[in-house]
Amino acid sequence: MPFGYASPEQIMRDKADYARKGIARGRSVVVLQYEDGILFVAPNPSRALHKISEIYDRIGFAAVGRYNEFEELRLGGIRYADINGYTYDRSDVTGRGLANLYASNLGRIFTESIKSLEVEVVVAEVGDTPDGDAIYRLTFDGSVFDEHGFAAMGGQAEAVATRLKEHYREGMPLAEALGVALTALTEPGGERPPVAQLEVAVLDRTREHRKFQRLTGPRLERLLSQGTATPPPAADSAPAEPGETPPPTAPDGDMDDGSSPL
Numbered sequence: 001m002p003f004g005y006a007s008p009e010q011i012m013r014d015k016a017d018y019a020r021k022g023i024a025r026g027r028s029v030v031v032l033q034y035e036d037g038i039l040f041v042a043p044n045p046s047r048a049l050h051k052i053s054e055i056y057d058r059i060g061f062a063a064v065g066r067y068n069e070f071e072e073l074r075l076g077g078i079r080y081a082d083i084n085g086y087t088y089d090r091s092d093v094t095g096r097g098l099a100n101l102y103a104s105n106l107g108r109i110f111t112e113s114i115k116s117l118e119v120e121v122v123v124a125e126v127g128d129t130p131d132g133d134a135i136y137r138l139t140f141d142g143s144v145f146d147e148h149g150f151a152a153m154g155g156q157a158e159a160v161a162t163r164l165k166e167h168y169r170e171g172m173p174l175a176e177a178l179g180v181a182l183t184a185l186t187e188p189g190g191e192r193p194p195v196a197q198l199e200v201a202v203l204d205r206t207r208e209h210r211k212f213q214r215l216t217g218p219r220l221e222r223l224l225s226q227g228t229a230t231p232p233p234a235a236d237s238a239p240a241e242p243g244e245t246p247p248p249t250a251p252d253g254d255m256d257d258g259s260s261p262l
Contacts, residue, residue, distance in 0.1 A: 015116040019140035022118030026064040026261035028154030029122070030184055031147075032168060033133055034177035037126045037203045037211065041181040044199040044262060051262050052201045054212035056081040056093050058126050060203050064154040065119035065140075067262050073102060073121060095125030099136035099144055107142025116140050118261065120153040126203035126211050130171070152184065160184045174202070179227025195221055 006014075029042040029051060040052045040062050052062045055077050063070035080101055081093045102121055110116045121138045135147040145151075150168055152160040163184040172180065178200065186192050200215040207213065215223065 015110060016141065019110075019116040019118050022261055023065045023120050023140065023153075024155040026154050028152060028156045028160045028185055029062050029064050030150065030152050030160060030164065030181040031062055031122045031124055031135055032150035032164065032177060032181060033130060033135075033170070034174050034202075035130075035171045036174065037205045038124045038133055038135065039174065039177050039181060040124070040199075040201045041178065041185065042199045043185060043193040043197055045197045046262065049262060050199065052199050052214075054201075054210070055098060055123070056085065057090060057209060058203065058211050059093070059095050059098060060124045060126075060201065060212055062122045062124070062153075063119055063262075065261050066117070069117045070119040070121060073105070073117075073119065076105070077101065077123075095123050095134045095136060099123045099138060102138050103142045103144045105142075106138060106140060110141040120157075122147075122151050122153060124203060126205050128205060156187075159187075175223045175226035178223050182224075182227070195224065 027043045029040070031038060031040050033039075038060065040060060042051045042062065042064075044051050049067050051064065052060065053074055055061045055074070059081070061074050061077060063073070077098050080098065084097070085093045102123065106117060106119075106121075117140050119140060123136045123138070125134045127133050135149075135151050137145040137147050137151045137153060139145075149170065150161075150164050152164060154160070161184075164180065167180045167183055182192050198220070200220055202213055202215060203211045204213055205211060
């Protein structure tokens with residue numbers, strides 16, 4: 001046996017452990033269905049780097065891990081969608097096709113490259129009815145999971161998914177779905193991220209043409225105040241007056257250069 005030899009099984013295990021550790025440092029993301037479409041929610045202190053984005057008319061993208069790596073995947077997905085939509089028909093661009101493209105690329109990189117990508121991705125497509133909605137979660141090795149109702153990914157994905165199961169129900173209005181997502185993303189007894197550190201978007205089937213829309217400012221604050229699945233306020237904070245939103249706090253100092261997991 002040559003000096004320095006490592007079996008293929010050991011190499012794959014090392015790559016997988018490396019990727020999991022990188023992803024675990026990123027904040028969790030929640031994607032879930034509500035009555036009019038699909039909701040994306042992510043704590044994100046950066047105003048320059050997005051974890052949630054639009055890919056095509058009915059398709060959204062969310063990711064955790066190393067920003068510069070999942071941004072390359074996002075841009076590749078946009079190019080794929082634009083070329084296929086222009087060459088054939090816009091209806092030929094589907095979430096399943098994008099998920100298959102990402103799975104192929106992630107699997108190839110994981111197998112052939114020295115370093116695997118430290119990313120986990122969700123591709124979501126909104127249909128004309130709730131039965132037509134699709135949520136695909138992809139891991140660093142190219143595995144694809146067809147999720148039903150909701151998906152969670154990131155450092156605390158298992159704990160977040162457990163809390164989602166406890167509170168999620170089909171056909172929730174948007175405000176309630178947002179409350180459920182934030183409850184799942186918040187540790188028991190912990191404080192929710194301030195509005196300034198939340199990235200929220202929807203794929204709204206009731207909108208014409210492009211379904212993707214970011215929720216910010218007064219509309220997001222109004223939805224947060226309407227949410228029914230809200231955790232109790234922390235003991236050391238004074239309750240807000242009716243109709244008043246707590247002031248946002250400053251970001252927690254995360255780097256915005258794409259070198260740290262988001």
